[in-house]
Amino acid sequence: MKITTIISALAAAALVSAGKFHIPKDSKAELQSNGYIIQYHDNVSRTNAHANLKKHAIDYKIRNEYDVFNGAAITVNSKHGGDALAAVPGVKHVWRIQRYSLPKTxxxxxxxxxxxxxxxxxxxxxxxxxxxxxxxxxxxxxxxxxxxxxxxxxxxxxxxxxxxxxxxxxxxxxxxxxxxxxxxxxxxxxxxxxxxxxxxxxxxxxxxxxxxxxxxxxxxxxxxxxxxxxxxxxxxxxxxxxxxxxxxxxxxxxxxxxxxxxxxxxxxxxxxxxxxxxxxxxxxxxxxxxxxxxxxxxxxxxxxxxxxxxxxxxxxxxxxxxxxxxxxxxxYGAYYTVSYAGGKYPYNFASAWGKAIDLPASATLVPLFDKAGVLLDGCDAAFYNGIDVKGKVVLVLGDYTRCGSAARGAIAKTAGVAGLLAATTPFGMTNLAGAPGLPMASIENRAGEALLAAYKKNPKNALTWSKGPSSVKVEGGxxxxxxxxxxxxxxxxxxxxxxxxxxxxxxxxxxxxxxxxxxxxxxxxxxxxxxxxxxxxxxxxxxxxxxxxxxVFKNTATISKNFNSKTYTSAAKQGAGLINVWNALTTTTHASPDRFDLLDSDNFRGVQKITIKNIGKKTETYTLSHVVADALNSYTKKNAWPHPKPVIEADYATVKFSVNKVKIPAGKSVKVTITFTEPKAGNAAQFPIYSGYVVATPSREDSPAVHVPYIGLKGKVRNVPIMDTDLGLPQLAVQKENGDVEELPASGKVDWSFKKAAPAIFVRFASHTPNFTIRIHDAKTSKFLGYVVSGSNVALGQNGRMTNLNDGEPSVNKYDWHGLVLPTEDLSTKPVQLGAGSYKIYVASQRKLTKGAYPGDFEIFDLGALDITA
Known part of the structure; x- marks a missing residue:
């Protein structure tokens, strides 16, 4: 389709209401300085949009302009932030320009x-x-x-x-x-x-x-x-x-x-x-x-x-x-290998090492294990007490819940080791960051068990490192x-x-x-x-x-299991399953829609309809059935931050069909009503995510079955934690001019001139929120004064979940506050500078799948009063 056809559909019309500024989800995300993406409403022309930006005295330079997207990328030369851009009539959305790195492979x-x-x-x-x-x-x-x-x-x-x-x-x-x-x-x-x-x-x-x-x-x-x-x-x-x-x-x-x-x-x-x-x-x-x-x-x-x-x-x-x-x-995969006591085992070298490991035969193996003979994770320096590991290769358990690969590598280096192997749990090989200068690698779980058993029989066995990669069957493949x-x-x-x-x-x-x-x-x-x-x-x-x-590809994918598992993997991990191209290209059946989003217990969509279409040349009879998949529990310990590895549970929904078999002539389709019932098992207070697949199987053996995945959450998603209280956040502190962060003074008073220190609010998103806000109230009257304006950002808008670590440190968002607030959610209003006084600070995040009525639909944290002196 020619682009001119689309431009004509975006002809100028009456300007519409102001838009929405999407604040960056992670303060550590790389952002282009003063760079913004603007999308206009569909009935707003490029000419009118630029005219309105100029009317609002916004000084900007065009980086790129987009026709299908109907918008532009700009660099703002004036002091206007994303909120000011979103306030311009005709603007639909505003985002900061974010930097993207090549995905790590x-x-x-x-x-x-x-x-x-x-x-x-x-x-x-x-x-x-x-x-x-x-x-x-x-x-x-x-x-x-x-x-x-x-x-x-x-x-x-x-x-x-x-x-x-x-x-x-x-x-x-x-x-x-x-x-x-x-x-x-x-x-x-x-x-x-x-x-x-x-x-x-x-x-x-x-x-x-x-x-x-x-x-x-x-x-x-x-x-x-x-x-x-x-x-x-x-x-x-x-x-x-x-x-x-x-x-x-x-x-x-x-x-x-x-x-x-x-x-x-x-x-x-x-x-x-x-x-x-x-x-x-x-x-x-x-x-x-x-x-x-x-x-x-x-x-x-x-x-x-x-x-x-x-x-x-x-x-x-x-x-x-x-x-x-x-x-x-x-x-199968190609990996460098290490041989020990007659066995050959693949390894995945750490990125900090970045090459094949080549150590002398004198660098023998020393596993770190407890009195019961179970491998330790190497996260405590005390594990090395009384063990001669200098110049040796240490074997540890690759469980990273307590510390990362860099931390255990640093401890091992201090102990004088020549190298470190981490046996992955439960299987496979992990991508390790590692410690600089230390030959370090991940090995499979079965390899770790074999090395440990061989060591216990003969500690004098030597390690031999391959000169090049070879083809091996991969654990978890x-x-x-x-x-x-x-x-x-x-x-x-x-x-x-x-x-x-x-x-x-x-x-x-x-x-x-x-x-x-x-x-x-x-x-x-x-x-x-x-x-x-x-x-x-x-x-x-x-x-x-x-x-x-x-x-078509989702209908015909292969529903799969985790390695060594007897149950099917959650649709939250594999989607509709592993692509089956032969089935997709030869199927004589279509099923729609391609997914059922059942939502949560409050918003449960228990009654659905599936349309089955016979695109073959003969009448076909289909049998309807149901395949259950693993439920994922990420909150078993009343934790706010989801488990890095969800707990697998047998929380299965039940499914009833209005008819269990349908006969469909060639070229025709039939609708069947499906009634889902939430799992009886599973603690709703722990928000297990359950899933499965509705399957339509034709009677002819030469025609593949088709399926549609479904997924839901037992419990109220509105109660899923948004802020990471496990780490003690959100939190109010002060930041000095040199960047140092300290606790609030015992007096609770801060110099409003910010010559000594400025208030800073620290948050950490454990899950999504449709609208994150930092609200300022008068401490004496409780009157709402506005939303925190931090630099060019207003603490107002959607946020996704953050990663756990960023460069080895917990990912945390920081909002410096110098007294500027936006008095309403209407971004067309001007920010207001507050003066000396006593203020209450609330971090309020809208709960998922709610209408956003304050305060009932928000997760709210009272950060206490802050006295600002003149």
Whole structure:
């Protein structure tokens, strides 16, 4: 669709009411100085919007302007903040421009994947290639990332020996694209765009290779250790480079790339990006939904925060019609190994070490275990008392609930160890930060048990470290990846939507960086899903709507279990399940909607309707059934901060159908009423998240069953803790001019001139809130005076859940307060400067799924009185 068609739909009309400023969810988030994203109301033209900004005396410079999004990215030169921008008539939403880093992925230096256990066997892609002869030909896929090494032989056109970009030759698979930033861009400087989207980071090339690379017959340059082929090896690429050779990118650049991909006619956009927990009203999700409404399809990574617990699915795929993709681990991977007492065990070296471990035979193993022979976590220096560990490799338990890898690594270094191995619990290998200068790695749980048992038999066994990686069967392979983020979002919507292979994926890498690499992350799962969609587009010989194609893949996914589990994984972890491409492309049944959001006990949507459509050529009989999945309990100890690893419970809903069997003629559909009942088991005061799948199974064996996931929360989500009281927050303190933070003086008095110290409010979001506020009242009369204005931010608006740690320290938001308040929620009103006096400070966060009536719908903390002297 031409962009001019859309611009005409955004013609100027009467200006509408002021908008909403979305305050940054994390004060430690990297933000562009004075940079804002503005979205206008749909009936407001660009000309009128700019005229109104000028009428309000806002001095600004345009960074980018957007047509589909209907807005702009600006740098504000005057002292106006986001609240002032939102107060301008015609403005719908305002966000700070946020910096995005490339998602962290795991790499173990390359190596091969067992060819007989190719990742395509997990998904049916191998059968689609062989039997249906589908390759994604004619489908355009936009990669919004670090660019693509388009000269890589994996992107060569048929008959060519190396790839090319359309600007430099004919018959190029990378036919579209642009470098929106330039090599030197870090997000702290001005972008210098050019027409060459060559990748100098690696991430984008690897992503593109998963979508549609082909290294089955490489004739030039380094050859892969095993031939491999992407999901859709004949797609046409658009490479939209948004990262320089180092540093970050930012929201304004991402939005520009999304619109450019739309203008170039991309069918699908891959966004292996993410900015943490949020609501769906974030810029990339808003634009994604608009693009989908105009015929595109958008997929985003669910995020790699699985070890943080629930409420952490990433913002990029939160749109109502875009897709959030979770990750499964490949059954096989290439890892460096360590041998001990006849056994060979893979390891994942810590990022602080960053290379293979090579220690002498004299560095023997010393496990830290208690009197019962159970491994200790290494978090206490006292564990080392009386044990000779100097020059040795210490084995500890990889349970990180007490301390992180950096802390235990520092303790081990002080004790003089030569290296440290951490045995993951319960299984798999973890991505460790580690301690600088210390050879440190994560090993599988079974490896830790084997090493400990062998040591007890013969402590003199030597450790032998491999010189290169080799193919190994991975503990936990074929199951949901531990690092893949859990949902839900703040509205109890079912996100992520679906899962794809993302752990231990071997593929293309820039030639300058080694040509091939094995990486892990939801960044890898997302392009696998995108490539699968390209195969569907080719088979249907049409351009189906984004929601329709998402529904087909969700209907036909494989409902899966955690590693070594007898029960099915929560839909909050795997979505509809692991993508099954063969089923998606051969199914004769559709079921809609593609999810049931049952919400909580207060807002329970217990009666739902499922529509089953027979798209086959014969009448079919379907049997309806119900599959239960794990319930996730994150609040078993009356804790405010959710458990990093939710407790699995058997809290199962019951399901009744208005009819258990339906007979549907070819081309027809039938609606069936479903009545859900909340689980009898499970403590509602602990807010367990329960889920499962409604299944429609056809009588014919050659037609796959289809299903729809459901998810709900037992208890009242309004009572789920928002502030982290476990850490003693929220809290009022004072901050000095040099940045030091101290407790309030015993007198409670603070110098209003702020020459000595200024009040500061510290908060920590344990879950989402639709409206976070810091309210100021007169301490004597209790009169409400306004909302705290901190710098350019008003403490007023949505917030997602925060991560537990940031650079090893608890993530905390700080709001400096210099007496400025906004007297009403109407952002068009002017802030007021308070004078000397006595003030009461309340941190009030709106509870989830409430109407926002104050005070009943808010979690409120009284921080006490503050006396301000002249």
């Amino acid at each position: 795991t790499s173990n230096g390359g190596g091969k994947v067992d060819e007989a256990s190719s990742v395509h066997h997990m998904t049916g892609v191998d059968a689609v290639h062989k039997k249906l002869k589908l390759t994604g030909k004619g489908v355009k896929v936009g990669i919004i990332d670090s660019g693509i090494d388009y000269k890589h032989p994996a992107f060569a056109a048929p008959g060519a020996t190396e790839g090319c970009f359309a600007r430099y030759g004919k018959n190029c698979r990378v036919k579209y694209g642009w470098d929106l930033v330039g090599d030197a861009y870090t997000s702290f400087n001005t972008p210098i765009p050019d027409g060459d989207p060559m990748d100098c980071r690696g991430h984008g090339t690897h992503v593109a290779g998963i979508v549609g690379g082909n290294a089955s017959n490489v004739k030039v340059g380094p050859k892969p250790l095993v031939p491999w082929i992407g999901v859709a090896p004949d797609v046409t690429f658009g490479a939209y480079r948004i990262f320089g050779c180092e540093g970050f990118t930012s929201t304004d650049v991402i939005l520009a790339a999304m619109e450019m991909a739309f203008n170039d006619g991309m069918d699908i956009i891959n966004m292996s990006l993410g900015g943490g927990s949020a609501y769906k009203e974030n810029p990339t999700s808003v634009l994604a939904d608009k693009l989908v409404s105009f015929g595109m399809n958008v997929a985003g990574a669910a995020g790699n925060d699985g070890t943080e617990g629930v409420w952490m699915v990433s913002d990029t795929g939160l749109g109502e019609t875009s897709t959030s993709v979770a990750s499964f681990d490949n059954a 074929g199951a949901p990846a531990e690092m893949s983020s859990y949902g839900l979002d703040g509205d109890l919507r079912s996100k992520p939507d679906i899962a794809a292979p993302g752990g231990n994926i071997y593929g293309a890498y820039p030639r300058s960086l080694g040509s091939y690499a094995l990486l892990s992350g939801t960044s890898m799962a997302t392009p696998y899903y995108v490539g699968s969609q390209a195969l569907y587009y080719e088979k249907t010989k049409s351009k189906p709507s984004g929601p329709d194609v998402r529904r």
